[in-house]
Amino acid sequence: MENAIITVEHLVKQFGKHKAVDDVSLQIRKGSICGLIGPNGAGKTTLMKMLGGLVMPDSGKITIFGKESENDLAHERSRMSFIIETPYAKQGMSAKENLTKQCYQKGIPDLSRVDEVLSIVGLGDTGKKSVKNFSLGMRQRLGIAGALLSRPEVMVLDEPVNGLDPEGIVEVRDLITKLNHDQDITVIISSHILAELSHLCTDYIFINNGQIKQCIEAEQLRAMCQENYHIHTDNDPLAVAVLQEKLGIKDISVDKDGSLRIHERLDEKRLISETLYQNGLVPLILEITEADLEQYYMKLVGENNVEHRKISELHDKT
């Protein structure tokens, strides 16, 4: 990838017997909003901590803005901003005092930047109110304000909308989009709220059990989230068996509610519905739909084992 600003090659990190990051390689494009998606314990935060220098990899290489050595990486991180796990703030200080302190920490001489970023995130009127009296949404916004202080080229955000109400989620999402469009800031964002990422990201990285499952651009993902035939009958387990044995259809996934999705032979809808009917099954739902990000994610990362088990369980029941 020509315009990659961050490259990770064969990164490994083990904590005791647990491999948190297992031979991870990826690249982040300049100007992208990259969603890092995976279940709890997938390795997202560990990966972000390794990018940030908090956690040392056991092996592998990280390149940021073309630099590899630990000394150079420390310098290049000053061009980035991170919010990992919780946003940083001294509880006993006000928003302005916190950001002034961060200006000193980052070596930012112009303290007027503090008022500028506070107004960007909508915290300009908090006055002397201590951060300990802030709501969760306000603390998240303060964290983003701190991340903006140094005019970063890259922002790494670990679940920045966690705990926010829907209004707060929309505010943060719009802010990230605006920063990416107006200031060309590259964003790496992890989240469990997949629906929100689908409105935001230009690239996706799916990770599970410490391994990268897929790196894909949004456009490609939209093509992959193809049409499918959504079926729900009065006996879905039997329907699976019938479709597999009578029609040889293999690409079937099972939703949480037990209904089926067929991803092949979509031009044979009539044959499929007739076959089901001829085998005594009553179709309750028969529709062509497109998979959304959550379904794609569940299929790729989260629920593969559960799906296979469910199909075998369905076979046992029939």
Added chain:
Amino acid sequence: MWNIVRSLNYTIKHDIYSYIMVLLGLIIAVSSIVTMFSDSGGETLTGSLAVGYWGTFIAVFCFMLPAFVTTRICGYDFNDKTVNYEVLYGQKRSAVFFSRIILSYIYNIILFAVIAIAPLAVLTLMNGWGHSISMSEALFHFVLSLMVLIRYTTFIACLTFLARSSWIGLAAGYLMMIFEMLPLFVMELMNLGFELTWQLSIPNAMKIMDFSNTAMGFVDGKDITIYKAALDSSVVTGTVLAAVIETVLLLICSYVLFRKRDID
């Protein structure tokens, strides 16, 4: 590194704990002057006479408050992820480590000056320095004490960095103080004939600031107490070498460990 020092100073100025420590230091200094006046009997309380009264107190008390200060500077910022974010901001780990060590030294030297030297300066202004001990010799004792303070500060700081907790650092520091003072009592009780001088920090400081060996002199028509406070060359050499070697070794080992460990 100096960015971190500036930001730490900014936090210290906005931390009520800092003002409590300053107030405590001033209370100790003022109450010590009052105590010394009441203990001096008929003798004029000059600056040099107060050195003897104040000596052992300095040796112990000047280590208790610096433990608070050091653990606050070196350990507290692990609780709220300040250290984490300094690394994320692109600060090198050496800057994160040594900025806090240097600031601990600076603040503890200031605290030492407030508690140990300020009362003597006030008394000197009021009653003059006197003849109980020469100023140069008193200064020599204080400089050696400072070296021991730096040694002790380094120990507490490194322990706190390794534990990543101001409370563990403080608890360990106070336990260490008790541990170091215990041999003194045991040796005195059992009359072992062996004296701890430079081997441990607290006994080292107590030895340096021990002015119990006195004689009476007659100067300007008055009886005065004269301190026989000359230190054995082995004590001086041991103090300096122990301070330098222990400080350097502790700093190197702690930094190497801090540099390699994950910060979670």
